[in-house]
Amino acid sequence: MDDLRIEKIELFKVPPRWLFLKITTKSGIIGWGEPVVEGKAATVEACVNELSQYLIGRSANDIEDIWQTLYGGGFYRGGPILMSAISGIDQALWDIKGKHLGVPVYDLLGGAVRKKMKMYCWIGGDHPEVVLEQAREKVEQGYKAVKMNATGAFAWIDSLQKIKTVADNIRLLREEFGDTLDIGLDFHGRIHKGMVKRLIDELAPYNPMFIEEPVLSENKEAFDHIYPYTSIPIATGERMFSRWDFKELLHRGTVDIIQPDLSHAGGISEVRRIAAMAEAYDVALAPHCPLGPVALASCLHVDFNSINAVIQESSLGIHYNKGFDLLDYMDNPEVFDVKDGYIELLKKPGLGVEINEEKLREGQKIGHNWANPVWRNEDGSFAEW
Template sequence: MKITEIKTFICHAYRTNWVFVKVITDSGLYGVGEATLEMKEQTVLQAINELKRYLIGKDPHNIEAIWHDCYRDAYWRGGVVLMSALAAIDMALWDIKGKDLGVPVYQLLGGKVRDAVPCYANGWFAPAKTPEEFAEKAREAVKTGFKGLKWDPFGSAYMNLSKKEFSYALACIGAVTDAVGSDIDILIEGHGRFNMPTAIRVAHALEDFDITWFEEPIPPDHMEGLAQLRRKTKVPIAAGERLYSRWDYRSFLNQECADFIQPDVSHAGGISELKKIATMAECYYIPLCPHNPSGPIANAATLHIAASTPNFHFLETMSSDVPYRNKISTEKVEFMDGMMQINDLPGLGIDINEEAIAEYNYEPRDLRHYNGKLTEIRPENAKGYFVK
């Protein structure tokens, strides 16, 4: 079997644009992957195209060799663009191998250690602005079955928080906590926005709430600072979505930067690399909680990793999405009692619809984190995409 063609697709998805890949072989089998890279979709598309000359004519079963050669010959190693491009290719190769052997990808990764994956919700809050609106949205999310809720209550703040912003954030956290009760995990997102004194101040304030973690409290460039902050607070720290390889994670784990790690399968080199990162973290008894806010192919790939990884803990899940998510793919996510079920279809168990994708052309999107539009993460007609 040989790779004969690589096709790429961009599909507008309101918050961002999904980037999909199809790796086609001379046997008629093909695999799909995802390289969604917010605000850099056109750039990662070009990076995928530049990998084509390494892929055409290769045996798709040789995933490790293909991954290694693409990484090695980039010369300028690592970085989110190369690793996202490589991630999509890697997913597609695993998809092909699973289909050819007639087994789900998780079987190729060692088999299942669980039949269902516990999830927490992101995006549930759109378009709330006040603590009262957040509380009401939280009640609705819990009614749908989610056992954990994550959000960023810090508005457009960057580096510092005024007294008014600080009071608002705490009021919002208190309102949601009171609304959902003590059985629901509360996860506070920082989006890497604070300087050290502000992050420490916020972390100490969060100690008054029974939260599961404080995520990315400072920018991701300063691992030593994150480790220092972790030592200065009782609140668990989660981070790692903006680390892109096992080499990044070696330093991260050695410096004891976080209590939970959050690599993203569509940015950190794909299934192959994420499994290696997870195994490294297992040596430190650090739970894996993958970053997972993107499209259906990335979600499918992440589920196979979660299914086969002993130290997996919690999966990020968008509570709703554009109404055509189920139109542009064959995704059928079974969600019951806060858990996503693992399907037993060969490969990744999902495909894309090229004709439907073509109906939703690329639209540029800017970062919302610092412009006061943080909660405008979903369209008015957003809906759930789960099979219950």
């Protein structure tokens, strides 16, 4: 298919903290991707440029062979930078293929198994005073589920006073909304193994929808102790980058919900494979997505096609996006309208999002150098953010 030969690759580093990829074919079909690690956008940009030698002149139709070449062709493989670069490229290639054939990506994956996808959005949680206000805003916008951080900075073993305050946020929401609002709690890998059970004791009476990253994902053996301690579903996976990273955790049987990120875990091709692996272990899928419109659309196409997908994260309106929300870069923002807690099937060919390139080029002039904060405990020692 000479008309699908890749002729040009462009990258746009834009606020708030995103990197967009544009792949153009000989026939003029354009595919969009988001290859980025939050806080390492320039590094991923360099990686995409290095990988371009495997792309220029290839048919964009050869998605799987290109994926295998990008993953294994450089000998060293895996990790956040390479896999995020591959992710954005893979998203763009699926976008091109869908546009070329005139069908949404989920049709290329085998078709949709649902008509709409349940959504949730992040509302903070480091400080109780903002939680109620933000939750009310999200409910008014149509959400029936939210997620918040369970704690701020936490020492390896922290004080009783601090432990007693962790339930304040979810308590406020339960008092306001009762059981009508699903509430996910993100430990964000901030908590060390010795504190997790104590925190679960405080949180359990308020029935969270799930507990996310109770410990860092590299501490897989800690899940063996946490998982049997609670009936609250355990979720993790945003810092895991391939099916090989998920393999051991699934085999251990100590996770209920996996959260691969479509811009970090190898794109649509790899996350669809990870979802199928999880299905075989009776584990649910809820992709991580604090990024932009292409990443969100990619998540939704996998969700629409995966029977074990249960809920989808969105960054719509979160604090990172101040002044540059993901809808600002779109010509068809209505496709992400949340109605009664759900986003309906995307109907347009490819990923189904129309990117406003003029806005991207304006954003590129501003650029960004976003990095996450570095936190310290009271004694001055490093704390996980």
